[in-house]
Amino acid sequence: MASTALVLGGLAAWVLTSPGWPVVRETFFSWTVFRDSFPEVLEGFWLDVKLFIVVEAVVLLVGLAIALVRTSRAPALFPLRLLGTAYVDLFRGFPTIILVVLVGFGVPALRLEGLPTDPIVLGGIALTLSYSAYVAEVYRAGIASVHRGQRDAALAIGLSDRQATRHVILPQAVRRVAPPLLNDFVALQKDVALVSILGPLEAFRIAQIVEAETFNFTPLIAAALLYLAVTIPLARVVDRIGGGPEGAVR
Amino acid sequence: MSYAGGGVPVLEVRGVTKAFGEREVLRGIDLTVGEHRAVALIGASGSGKSTLLRCIDLLEEVDDGDVFLDGETITDPAVEPVAVRRRLGLVFQAYNLFPHMTALQNVVLGEMRAHGIGRGEAEERGRALLARFGLAGREDDRPDELSGGQQQRVAIARAFSGRPRALLLDEVTSALDPELVGEVLAAVRDLKAEGMTMVIATHEMSFAREVADEVAFLHDGRIFEQGPPEQVLSEPKQPETKRFLARLLEAGRI
Numbered sequence: 001m002a003s004t005a006l007v008l009g010g011l012a013a014w015v016l017t018s019p020g021w022p023v024v025r026e027t028f029f030s031w032t033v034f035r036d037s038f039p040e041v042l043e044g045f046w047l048d049v050k051l052f053i054v055v056e057a058v059v060l061l062v063g064l065a066i067a068l069v070r071t072s073r074a075p076a077l078f079p080l081r082l083l084g085t086a087y088v089d090l091f092r093g094f095p096t097i098i099l100v101v102l103v104g105f106g107v108p109a110l111r112l113e114g115l116p117t118d119p120i121v122l123g124g125i126a127l128t129l130s131y132s133a134y135v136a137e138v139y140r141a142g143i144a145s146v147h148r149g150q151r152d153a154a155l156a157i158g159l160s161d162r163q164a165t166r167h168v169i170l171p172q173a174v175r176r177v178a179p180p181l182l183n184d185f186v187a188l189q190k191d192v193a194l195v196s197i198l199g200p201l202e203a204f205r206i207a208q209i210v211e212a213e214t215f216n217f218t219p220l221i222a223a224a225l226l227y228l229a230v231t232i233p234l235a236r237v238v239d240r241i242g243g244g245p246e247g248a249v250r
Numbered sequence: 251m252s253y254a255g256g257g258v259p260v261l262e263v264r265g266v267t268k269a270f271g272e273r274e275v276l277r278g279i280d281l282t283v284g285e286h287r288a289v290a291l292i293g294a295s296g297s298g299k300s301t302l303l304r305c306i307d308l309l310e311e312v313d314d315g316d317v318f319l320d321g322e323t324i325t326d327p328a329v330e331p332v333a334v335r336r337r338l339g340l341v342f343q344a345y346n347l348f349p350h351m352t353a354l355q356n357v358v359l360g361e362m363r364a365h366g367i368g369r370g371e372a373e374e375r376g377r378a379l380l381a382r383f384g385l386a387g388r389e390d391d392r393p394d395e396l397s398g399g400q401q402q403r404v405a406i407a408r409a410f411s412g413r414p415r416a417l418l419l420d421e422v423t424s425a426l427d428p429e430l431v432g433e434v435l436a437a438v439r440d441l442k443a444e445g446m447t448m449v450i451a452t453h454e455m456s457f458a459r460e461v462a463d464e465v466a467f468l469h470d471g472r473i474f475e476q477g478p479p480e481q482v483l484s485e486p487k488q489p490e491t492k493r494f495l496a497r498l499l500e501a502g503r504i
Contacts, residue, residue: 147346149342149344149346150346150348152304152309152340152342152346153342153346153347153348153405154348154359155309155331155332155335156307156309156335156338156339156340156342156409157335157339157359157360157364157408157409157411157412158332158335158336158360158363158364158365158412159332159359159360159363159364160332161332163363163364167359167363168348168359171350172348172349172350175350
């Protein structure tokens with residue numbers, strides 16, 4: 001404890017006494033710039049939050065659907081299973097940023113009637129494609145971790161395959177993977193900023209604009225703090241769920 | 251009383267074979283279980299007892315042969331397995347309770363979802379069933395809050411809740427500490443007393459002798475010998491049965 005404090009104190013002293021510190025303090029941690037830019041950045045951040053919530057909800061559903069297809073054993077679903085595997089391989093393999101650019105600029109370029117052109121919607125679609133692939137794999141791991149005897153027992157009491165999945169397998173699977181699932185939430189919450197490439201005025205984009213106007217990086221610090229304000233409580237939720245008895249593997 | 255008869259046949263197994271890959275587990279099983287009768291399946295681990303029970307409950311598909319339930323060929327591909335399983339009960343060696351549900355929820359899930367009974371009635375019946383097996387007051391406990399013996403009694407209540415035509419018990423005491431075996435056997439005895447038709451795979455020879463009307467000795471995927479317990483267990487005719495019983499005696503299991 002004492003040694004930690006010593007190391008941290010030493011590090012702080014080392015940075016604070018550095019020759020460049022006065023300049024860094026002014027360009028990264030300027031209180032006036034912070035105060036002036038914060039409302040604007042906050043407004044942009046609402047867009048991030050809204051986008052995050054919508055994308056996350058869709059991702060949870062799409063990911064679950066893919067996982068259910070991939071774990072089904074019905075021979076009739078073989079083509080769908082193959083498709084699910086291809087989907088995961090493809091969209092998990094792409095850097096999310098490339099997907100955002102391809103969808104965001106590629107889809108409008110097709111100039112097809114009925115396809116969305118709003119950069120926020122397109123960015124959301126790109127994020128959904130990417131994160132559904134991750135989340136599908138998390139669900140799949142959870143489903144696979146439920147002991148085979150659980151399905152046997154569910155079938156033995158007369159449940160159909162679908163009822164067994166819904167009432168017995170999924171509740172256990174989801175509880176087990178809640179921590180990694182929430183971990184992907186946190187990652188998505190941050191990756192929403194990638195949509196800024198397409199132009200919408202979300203927190204990161206606004207912070208960049210103010211930075212360019214004032215030659216001061218403080219707005220980015222403001223944006224970073226806003227992200228932390230969401231991700232840290234999420235992390236605590238992860239801890240709580242992960243530590244509960246329900247998450248324990250029996 | 252002839253061991254093969256004894257009431258209308260509830261379950262009939264005819265020439266059932268089952269292989270997992272190259273490994274032939276069942277090589278032609280014939281077995282008849284009359285109404286209100288209990289048949290004990292004995293035999294070494296790996297002799298096919300569990301597989302036979304799983305084939306009867308359609309958790310495994312038979313390769314050849316047929317299983318009849320009340321005269322209906324349930325192994326016919328046209329028969330819906332879900333409907334068949336609703337008429338049978340299976341209790342597993344490892345209990346296989348649903349860990350995310352309370353004891354009562356475990357018992358009523360099948361009643362509500364498979365048999366379409368309303369929650370109120372299902373819970374009333376479920377409580378009565380748990381009380382019957384000595385679990386009054388434990389309705390809201392989760393499986394990990396119960397002892398092995400209590401878990402297995404919940405599992406028996408769960409299997410019995412759908413009012414099955416026959417109960418299949420797969421070594422229901424094998425995973426239990428010795429001091430907990432008695433309470434589970436008492437539950438089975440209780441079901442036998444009320445006339446439940448049962449197939450009991452077991453390593454407990456004294457229990458087989460006490461509860462079963464017939465004992466069938468499984469060896470190498472076949473039933474080598476079948477008859478009243480006193481005959482099969484005390485005066486076995488087949489050398490394989492004699493050898494099996496001698497090994498159990500050596501191990502102090504009889």
